[in-house]
Amino acid sequence: MARKTTAVIIVAAGRGERAGTANGSLPKQYRHLLGEAVLSRTVRAFLASEAIDHVVPVINADHAGHYAALGLDHPRLMPPILGGATRQASVLAGLQAVGAKRPDHVLIQDAARPLVTRDIIEGVMAALAASDGALPAVPVTDTIKRSPDGTTVTATEDRNTLFSAQTPQGFRYPQILSAHMRAAALPRDFTDDAMIAEWAGLKVVLTLGNTRNIKITAPEDFDRAERILTGGHLAMETRVGTGFDVHAFEAGDAVWLGGIEIPHTRKLKGHSDADVALHALTDAIYGALGEGDIGQHFPPSDPQWKGAPSRIFLEHAAGLVAARGGRIVNLDVTIVCEAPRIGAHVPAMRRAIAAVCGLGETRVAVKATTSERLGFTGREEGITAMASASIELPRQE
Incomplete structure (x- = not known):
């Protein structure tokens, strides 16, 4: 047949x-x-x-x-x-x-x-x-x-x-x-x-x-x-974002930096608590998500954010990652200043950042350096921070 x-x-x-x-x-x-x-x-x-x-x-x-x-x-x-x-x-x-x-x-x-x-x-x-x-x-x-x-x-x-x-x-x-x-x-x-x-x-x-x-x-x-x-596992893609922030000093007796308060002869000037490290990290996460920057989510013209702790901004950025089914892989921030001295405070900063983002401390890096007395940081007029964030999100077109 x-x-x-x-x-x-x-x-x-x-x-x-x-x-x-x-x-x-x-x-x-x-x-x-x-x-x-x-x-x-x-x-x-x-x-x-x-x-x-x-x-x-x-x-x-x-x-x-x-x-x-x-x-x-x-x-x-x-x-x-x-x-x-x-x-x-x-x-x-x-x-x-x-x-x-x-x-x-x-x-x-x-x-x-x-x-x-x-x-x-x-x-x-x-x-x-x-x-x-x-x-x-x-x-x-x-x-x-x-x-x-x-x-x-x-x-x-x-x-x-x-x-x-x-x-x-x-x-x-x-x-x-x-x-x-x-x-x-x-x-x-x-x-x-x-x-x-x-x-x-x-x-x-x-x-x-x-x-x-x-x-x-x-x-x-x-x-x-x-x-x-993929056998029950959602295919993921890696995203990387960067952040940069600068704040000048003004009269005060402590700075908020990396989520902790550090005694100092001055404080950082800003609409919120001016935590330059958390601001840079927050913008790095927003960048990896393609979600703009802090100014779009928390406008400095809005009085409700006056004096606000910067962990609120970082929590929001981390929450957006979770809401999209993703995860933060690691965070890395470099703080540039002549003073205050940062080294002794790095472990506490890592703990604070990890706690806000729900991460293990090994996924958070905090580094500090000076600008060798060059520029505004060298003249001790302020502090700058650079950050990167690596995240994983469900794959998209």
Whole structure:
């Protein structure tokens, strides 16, 4: 008996607006997932199987340039065709495009499911030997409520009979093409191809899906997909920022420096407590985040920050890192002054900075030097500080 031939239609004509945008208006299927475009990953998953004879991507007319930039090339990969105004129309266009290849079976796959596995694909293909159609599915684990008006619960469904459908959905080619052509004439919205097959009276069976075979729909799905690909660990990127600050002396009896108060013959002049070291560190973290500087977050024109302890600013910057799912790797600050002498106070400064940022002391470096009596610091007119911050954030486009 001759081997059955199989074509794959990868539906990639959507605009992907619910997933947000990156790199301007780049649709989700062209965004990168761990360095590779989502659509490229999906195409590669099917070309990896020798049992697949033809793969045809269905793309949006406005995305031709995005598709060309992927550089996809394979003997079994057909040129992309243009989709329609709806998913249903795009699938029909794909079915008609592979007609010249006369496939026995066809698999219909969402481009936004790049984590589909060989086991899922082969399970669907095997089921077509005895059924008109097949789709991978996973049991519903949540309790499902029915509410016709979206506010009042009228029933609780038996979740033991409910399953979440995935793709690829497979069919015998002549039957699904006929069903799609007839469905196209109806004023009815079919949510997937199995629904059209069911309407046409075809026998559709369930095959084993996988909870990892997610569809990228919302922005957070990119993070979820990366966790799956990296074994549960979100892919991170390193960011580095720098900070610089200067404050002059004025009459006083102590300076705030590195989060501690040091007795001195003068104090530093500023709207807050003028802790030049913490200001430089705060700006370094803001820089690594791409979040401006202290003046934007705590304007000196705002009277509420008059005399404020600078740890508030550093706490805010560290909080922004945490809020974005990141962490501070290390902080490094160099203080330049002739007086007061800094060396004996370095351990206390490291403890204070580490406590504010929730770090171990080994991740905080405080160094001090003089300017060899040169410049305003050499004339003991003030203190300057330079800082750097290294942070890790979830990878972004």
